[in-house]
């Protein structure tokens with residue numbers, strides 16, 4: 443903040459971490475000129491106001507609170523400038539911005555990323571996508587607004603094609619799991635959904651070069 447001539451008093455984020463209109467909406471609603479700058483309100487002898495009507499009751503209380511916030515403010519003769527608020531003093535960085543977006547966009551849960559060196563990378567990535575429900579099944583595509591003729595499983599034609607069906611409940615998937623268990627010379631175990639398989643692998647305490655990372 444410099445001289446306040448290029449900063450909107452109510453709408454810009456210039457003191458605290460939110461615009462004053464968001465912190466004190468009642469006062470902002472009573473402002474006669476919502477587009478005023480900080481310089482407009484900061485007179486030579488102190489703050490000057492243009493309220494639509496005298497402040498009373500709660501409005502007066504909010505006003506006192508706002509004055510408490512404004513008490514520490516001091517302006518300079520320099521021009522106003524922008525400052526990047528995310529984390530560092532170095533100004534804008536792609537790294538901090540990416541981290542900020544990730545924190546808000548990426549799903550957070552208890553699912554650990556499984557990575558096994560025994561299978562190709564694309565298989566690991568496929569499993570990772572499956573755990574996060576990111577396989578483009580007909581159900582998922584429909585959910586994202588794509589116009590598809592049907593969401594029924596194209597393999598069996600009976601149920602909706604979602605991840606649980608495609609990798610577990612579908613009769614074709616079940617028969618393939620049967621063959622896999624026979625190939626591994628293990629007793630058959632029904633796989634209702636992919637999580638069953640992950641739990642089973644954990645119970646087996648399989649060893650090898652596999653590892654888990656958070």
Ligand SMILES: [Zn+2]
Nearest residue numbers: 595597598612
């Ligand atoms: Zn099916």
